[in-house]
Amino acid sequence: MLYDGKLLDTVTMHCAADDNDYSDNDIICISFTASAFKRQDTIDNILIGGITFESTEAEINQMFGEPTDNHEDSSHFSSYLYLIDKKWLTLSFNYGHLNIIDLNFGGK
Structure with a gap:
């Protein structure tokens, strides 16, 4: 998604490879x-x-309280997953700094 011509976030949509109309995609x-x-x-x-x-x-x-699940590795990278209203929120940290916010709504 662009704002003022610059990348702000990435949106993933469910669509078929031959789909030419993205307006109805989830x-x-x-x-x-x-x-x-x-x-x-x-x-x-x-x-x-x-x-x-x-x-x-x-x-x-x-x-948010304790995460539903979490992953940590030895390279100072960690992810916290929260299940909220059947949707996933994933927060990823590198050396304690938040660097990724994913809102996953599921799909078809």
């Missing part, structure tokens, strides 16, 4: 990344469900 996932957000210079801050890219792991845990 959105499966919206993904915001800190790197894409930092490359644009129009918006100073973005708030997604009370979360910004400045939010800490502790603030997010206080806001």
